[in-house]
Amino acid sequence: DSTLRLAVIEGDGIGQEVVPQGLRVLRAALEPAGVTVETTPFDLGAGRWHRTGETLTDEDMSRLAEHDAILLGAVGDPQVPSGVLERGLLLKLRFGFDHFVNLRPTRLVPGVSTPLAEPGEVDFLVVREGTEGPYVGNGGSMRTGTPLEVATEVSLNTAVGVERVVRYAFEQAAARRGKLTLVHKHNVLVHAGHLWRRVVDEVGAEFPGVSVDYAHVDAMMIYLVQDPARFDVIVTDNLFGDIVTDLAGAIGGGIGLAASGNINPTGAFPSMFEPVHGSAPDIAGKDLADPTATVLSVALLLDHLGHAGPAQKVRDAVEADLAERASLGARGTVAIGDALVAAVTER
Ligand code: NAD
Ligand code: IPM
Ligand code: MN
Numbered sequence: 001d002s003t004l005r006l007a008v009i010e011g012d013g014i015g016q017e018v019v020p021q022g023l024r025v026l027r028a029a030l031e032p033a034g035v036t037v038e039t040t041p042f043d044l045g046a047g048r049w050h051r052t053g054e055t056l057t058d059e060d061m062s063r064l065a066e067h068d069a070i071l072l073g074a075v076g077d078p079q080v081p082s083g084v085l086e087r088g089l090l091l092k093l094r095f096g097f098d099h100f101v102n103l104r105p106t107r108l109v110p111g112v113s114t115p116l117a118e119p120g121e122v123d124f125l126v127v128r129e130g131t132e133g134p135y136v137g138n139g140g141s142m143r144t145g146t147p148l149e150v151a152t153e154v155s156l157n158t159a160v161g162v163e164r165v166v167r168y169a170f171e172q173a174a175a176r177r178g179k180l181t182l183v184h185k186h187n188v189l190v191h192a193g194h195l196w197r198r199v200v201d202e203v204g205a206e207f208p209g210v211s212v213d214y215a216h217v218d219a220m221m222i223y224l225v226q227d228p229a230r231f232d233v234i235v236t237d238n239l240f241g242d243i244v245t246d247l248a249g250a251i252g253g254g255i256g257l258a259a260s261g262n263i264n265p266t267g268a269f270p271s272m273f274e275p276v277h278g279s280a281p282d283i284a285g286k287d288l289a290d291p292t293a294t295v296l297s298v299a300l301l302l303d304h305l306g307h308a309g310p311a312q313k314v315r316d317a318v319e320a321d322l323a324e325r326a327s328l329g330a331r332g333t334v335a336i337g338d339a340l341v342a343a344v345t346e347r
Pocket of ligand 2: 086087091242276278
């Protein structure tokens with residue numbers, strides 16, 4: 001028997017409702033495999049910030065680093081200035097633990113309703129860069145509040161940073177349907193865009209079995225809505241990836257189903273798994289949040305830690321549950337969690 005040491009950050013809003021359901025499913029999937037899940041709860045988010053003014057201390061970081069993985073709900077709160085928790089907590093974790101791969105799969109499963117009339121077979125994987133781009137905080141403002149105010153957010157792109165995420169994307173494409181799409185805007189963002197393009201050409205030469213194409217991010221919004229089935233692996237920078245994956249979530253049946261992994265493939269730091277959605281203050285505390293995105297993030301966590309069998313069980317359970325949804329009527333967070341635990345236990 002073995003032990004999985006999991007750091008748990010429920011965070012804010014519906015994060016506190018969906019994470020407990022994800023944990024129940026995780027335990028149900030691993031118990032039959034003889035793996036014990038040992039959780040350490042971390043009090044991080046709006047509550048702690050209000051009480052202490054702290055977002056994420058060095059001590060929190062070193063304690064988190066002692067775990068095999070991190071499960072996170074969501075952060076962000078209307079009572080906390082925008083950016084304080086998003087940057088000071090979530091991005092600090094992604095940057096500090098060098099989560100350079102932000103993995104966000106979309107698979108439209110039978111029975112799930114999508115806003116697209118004829119979606120076809122949708123199964124693509126967005127590999128979003130997680131540690132660079134306009135997210136790094138390389139900016140500032142001058143003459144704030146005056147008519148002459150200046151504000152900058154300069155996108156950071158390094159050859160090493162682009163290469164490592166592009167290589168990861170090619171490896172994924174080689175193991176899937178052999179198609180990779182670079183999304184950028186190199187007709188305007190010529191400095192970063194041409195670096196990304198060159199790196200894709202160079203790394204692509206090592207993957208002759210993978211065909212490469214390119215879409216500007218604006219046109220990508222058209223293609224994703226008109227013909228999402230044509231995509232296999234999509235690789236893009238941090239900000240474009242953020243935008244593309246909310247649209248991907250909608251295509252795949254709603255943001256309540258969209259899962260993600262913030263991965264450090266080297267294993268130097270624990271990877272972190274979280275739903276794509278946020279803290280959803282509009283529905284928080286009402287048992288209305290769909291925990292499925294968190295449960296599918298748990299499946300990514302299981303895959304990452306080498307538990308392929310339990311991961312597949314979780315995905316099969318979700319798929320079976322989704323297939324029944326249309327006939328079941330409205331269910332709350334806990335009821336969906338109950339159903340998923342039962343379905344995993346059955347398998
Ligand atoms: P959001 O994802 O929280 O909500 C967008 C919409 O989707 C809302 O209508 C919400 O009710 C709905 N929704 C989200 N998750 C759902 C679920 N599981 N089931 C059913 N409906 C769901 O995005 P937002 O409103 O732009 O942001 C709210 C806060 O969350 C902000 O503070 C933002 O910064 C933060 N945020 C955090 C993360 C994260 O922690 N990873 C991600 C996105 C936004
Ligand atoms: C996401 C969120 C985050 C992002 C925010 C809250 C920092 O939107 O996980 O998609 O932009 O990456
Ligand atoms: Mn986002």
